[in-house]
Amino acid sequence: MTAIAQSASNETFVLNLGPQHPATHGVLRVKLVMDGEYIVEAEPVLGYIHRMHEKMGENRTWAQFLPNTGRMDYLHALAYNHNYVCLVERAAGIEVPERAEYIRVITNELNRISSHLLWFGAFVLDLGGFSPLLYAFDDREQILDLLEAVTGSRLTYCYYRFGGVYNDVDQDFLDGSKAFVARLRERMPMYHNLVTKNIILMKRLQDIGFIDAEMCRKYGATGPVARGAGIDFDVRRHEPYSVYPRFDFDIPVYSGCDSMARYMVRMDEMEQSMRIIEQAVGSIPEGPVMAAKAPKTIKPPKGDYYHAVETARGSFGIRAVSDGTNTPYRMKLRTPSFSNLVTFGEAAKGMLLPDALALMGSLDLVIPEIDR
Amino acid sequence: MDADTLKQRLAALPSAAVQELDHARRGFSLDVSLPPAQLVAAVRILDEAGYFIETITGVDWLGENAAKIKEAQAAAAAKKAAAAKKAAEARKAAEEAGEPLPEEAAAEEPEAEAAPPEPAVDDMEAIYDFNRYDRCHRVTLRTRTPRDKPSVPSIANIYQAAHWHERETHDFFGIVFEGHGYLVPLLLPEDADYHPLRKDYSA
Numbered sequence: 001m002t003a004i005a006q007s008a009s010n011e012t013f014v015l016n017l018g019p020q021h022p023a024t025h026g027v028l029r030v031k032l033v034m035d036g037e038y039i040v041e042a043e044p045v046l047g048y049i050h051r052m053h054e055k056m057g058e059n060r061t062w063a064q065f066l067p068n069t070g071r072m073d074y075l076h077a078l079a080y081n082h083n084y085v086c087l088v089e090r091a092a093g094i095e096v097p098e099r100a101e102y103i104r105v106i107t108n109e110l111n112r113i114s115s116h117l118l119w120f121g122a123f124v125l126d127l128g129g130f131s132p133l134l135y136a137f138d139d140r141e142q143i144l145d146l147l148e149a150v151t152g153s154r155l156t157y158c159y160y161r162f163g164g165v166y167n168d169v170d171q172d173f174l175d176g177s178k179a180f181v182a183r184l185r186e187r188m189p190m191y192h193n194l195v196t197k198n199i200i201l202m203k204r205l206q207d208i209g210f211i212d213a214e215m216c217r218k219y220g221a222t223g224p225v226a227r228g229a230g231i232d233f234d235v236r237r238h239e240p241y242s243v244y245p246r247f248d249f250d251i252p253v254y255s256g257c258d259s260m261a262r263y264m265v266r267m268d269e270m271e272q273s274m275r276i277i278e279q280a281v282g283s284i285p286e287g288p289v290m291a292a293k294a295p296k297t298i299k300p301p302k303g304d305y306y307h308a309v310e311t312a313r314g315s316f317g318i319r320a321v322s323d324g325t326n327t328p329y330r331m332k333l334r335t336p337s338f339s340n341l342v343t344f345g346e347a348a349k350g351m352l353l354p355d356a357l358a359l360m361g362s363l364d365l366v367i368p369e370i371d372r
Numbered sequence: 373m374d375a376d377t378l379k380q381r382l383a384a385l386p387s388a389a390v391q392e393l394d395h396a397r398r399g400f401s402l403d404v405s406l407p408p409a410q411l412v413a414a415v416r417i418l419d420e421a422g423y424f425i426e427t428i429t430g431v432d433w434l435g436e437n438a439a440k441i442k443e444a445q446a447a448a449a450a451k452k453a454a455a456a457k458k459a460a461e462a463r464k465a466a467e468e469a470g471e472p473l474p475e476e477a478a479a480e481e482p483e484a485e486a487a488p489p490e491p492a493v494d495d496m497e498a499i500y501d502f503n504r505y506d507r508c509h510r511v512t513l514r515t516r517t518p519r520d521k522p523s524v525p526s527i528a529n530i531y532q533a534a535h536w537h538e539r540e541t542h543d544f545f546g547i548v549f550e551g552h553g554y555l556v557p558l559l560l561p562e563d564a565d566y567h568p569l570r571k572d573y574s575a
Contacts, residue, residue: 047559054544055568090399217424217505219533231505239508306399306501306510319399319501321431330569334427334501342536371559 012040015353019048023126023357026367030344030360032353039356042348044341050371057320057331062088062298063162065331070156072335073369075115077157078108078147079311085160086241087307087318091300092162095291100164101243102284106177107147107159109273109280113184114143115312116266116273119364123263124195126361127204132195139184146176162298163291174281181274188271196267205260209359211347212257219346220339223314224269225363228262230255235310247279259362266364299326313337313364335369373421375401375509381417382511385410400501400510408515408524411500415527418502418511426501426510428537430545433495434519434571496522496547517547526552544569 018029027048033041053072057065069084070077082104089096121136144154150169151159159166195201216226226233234251236244252268254261300322308317314336321330340363348356373381379402383390388406395401406414500513517524526549528534538549539558546567549555557564567573 047557047561050559052568058569087399090397217422218531220425220427220531226505233505238505304398304400304403304512306512308399315426317426317501319427319429319499330429330431332427332429332499334429338536339427339533342533346532 011035019045023360024367025122025361025365028365028367028370032348032356034353037352039348039351039353042345042356044344046367047371049368051368053372054331054333057328059327061326062092062300062328065328066161067156067158070158071368072333072372073311073313073316073337073366074155075118075366076111076312077155078104078111078159079309079316081157081160082108082242083307083309083316083318085162086309087305087320088162088298088300090307091305091320091322092295092298094163094294096164097288097291098243098285099168099287100289100291102280103165103169103289104160104242105244105247106169106174106277106280106284107150109276110143110147110177110180111157112312113270113273114140114147116270117143119266119312120191120195123361123364124201126357127201129195129198129201132191135187135191135194139187142180142183146173146180149173149176161290161294163294164289168289174284177277177281181277184270184274188267191267196263202260204355204358205258205263205362206256207258207260208351208355209259209262209347209362210257211343215343215346219343221314221343222339223310223312223336223364224262224265225314225340225343227251227253227265228362229257233315235308235315239308241307241309243280244276246283247276249273249275259358262362262364297326299324308334311336313366313369314340333372335372337363337365337367338370341365341370378402378417378421378511382414385413388414395508395510400512402509402511404511404513406513406515408517411513411515412525412527412530414513415500415530418513419530422506423502423504423509423511425531425533425537426503428501428534428541429499430541430547430569431497431499432519432545432569432571433497433516436494437492494519496545498524498541498547500527522547523550524548525550528552543567546570 012033012035015032015034016029017032018024019027029045031043031045032039053068056068066084069080073080117136117140121133124132148154150173151157211225211229213229213231216229216231222233230253232251232253237251249272252265252272254264302322302324304319304321306317306319308315316336317334319332320328323329344360347359379390382388382404385406388404388410391403393400393403404414495516496519497514497516502511515524524547526538528538536558538552539555541547542549542555543557543560544567556562
């Protein structure tokens with residue numbers, strides 16, 4: 001008998017949400033103990049698509065594991081790519097040329113916007129609004145076309161290499177990025193008029209889904225969930241990597257601790273990503289995109305290494321233990337949605353079922369990243 | 373609590389070894405090894421200091437002791453070979469110079485050999501990562517427990533996130549978190565009794 005069944009009294013019943021429910025955006029199941037329409041207890045059940053990426057990491061060479069990273073968070077795959085190449089570069093001491101760093105930042109931020117756009121559409125869909133999803137997909141498609149042109153794939157990118165990027169970008173890509181930013185700038189007021197200022201959305205999100213700063217700390221929540229709880233925490237500022245310190249951008253922080261705060265953080269983040277892209281495209285230096293002296297076989301010195309990046313969902317960290325051979329001894333993947341989802345069990349207590357679904361949408365979960 | 377105070381408080385725990393690392397090179401600032409009995413005390417200090425929990429994981433050190441013994445034997449053999457070579461060279465030089473041979477006994481005097489390490493049970497390691505929201509200061513706690521009966525105290529009542537992280541670590545390594553109370557598989561099937569991230573596990 002599980003803990004959740006024990007807590008069920010005669011007045012309550014257990015409701016299974018998922019494993020494949022339109023509101024869970026992936027193969028997640030939530031066992032809910034309901035008292036009428038109110039949630040008494042919520043227990044997420046994971047592992048339906050678990051692929052054991054960590055074990056794969058221990059059975060492949062450092063280079064062979066690279067394509068795996070794009071398979072975990074299929075909405076912001078380049079951030080996962082980025083973290084892994086940064087980790088290996090840190091461990092093996094590889095220098096990256098400037099132009100490659102700029103390309104990484106531009107493509108990464110484009111990918112972040114595309115992830116947030118998909119979240120935006122799907123989130124409003126959870127609340128019953130269908131049209132915004134189609135608008136968001138229209139914009140997202142522009143990014144996918146741009147990224148497809150340079151990386152060769154549409155979702156599970158594997159574009160970065162140890163010491164640089166796979167191939168250089170052309171002028172079309174840079175112009176296209178600029179044109180996209182101009183286009184989305186024009187469309188953002190429309191999104192705000194259509195959705196953010198909508199009274200139904202406000203009523204569904206404001207003061208509902210409470211996750212405060214202390215709860216974030218105890219659960220290790222990061223990303224927009226923490227920033228919606230008033231915590232000024234963004235790995236790009238906190239533990240700077242790549243060339244992010246060179247760009248001028250703000251970290252949106254809202255202290256509402258409710259679903260609306262998390263919504264606003266992501267909407268503002270898209271604006272900030274556009275600022276970064278504009279600056280990076282405007283100042284991208286000429287030069288090589290691959291380190292001249294990148295080693296053919298990666299054999300980092302013995303020891304532990306850690307590297308973290310800010311993905312669309314929060315802080316993604318890799319801890320790798322090297323034993324000095326060409327295969328990692330241990331590879332731990334600390335994914336943001338995993339820590340963010342733990343808060344759900346506590347935050348959903350006492351909520352109405354539809355509000356709990358709004359809360360879950362506001363966490364922006366990507367299940368393959370939790371299951372790995 | 374500033375970094376130095378934290379370091380002192382952690383170092384004051386019995387049998388704790390605190391090591392400061394270069395963040396730019398390794399990715400964390402403080403590495404603390406301690407016995408399982410001191411873990412809860414250390415985590416309480418970090419909680420008081422306002423750290424948030426990043427993750428909990430394990431490392432299986434199967435074969436570590438065997439490798440150490442092999443390494444020690446290889447080092448001893450290499451030392452012996454070097455000494456023999458040196459003695460042979462000295463003899464040769466003395467012969468060429470027509471000097472009396474150096475005393476054999478002195479050259480071949482057996483050195484006090486270091487006793488090879490005893491074969492011991494390999495360890496399972498539990499690793500805890502903490503960080504701060506206001507400035508970057510990653511602290512790693514690591515504790516070792518015998519591999520054949522791995523057990524460390526649970527910290528799920530201090531950091532609620534540990535509830536899941538400990539279940540995941542139990543899934544993959546079979547480390548028992550004493551006092552957890554609900555160690556059912558999280559990511560593996562609910563009836564799983566195998567631990568895939570152990571080094572001797574193969575599907």
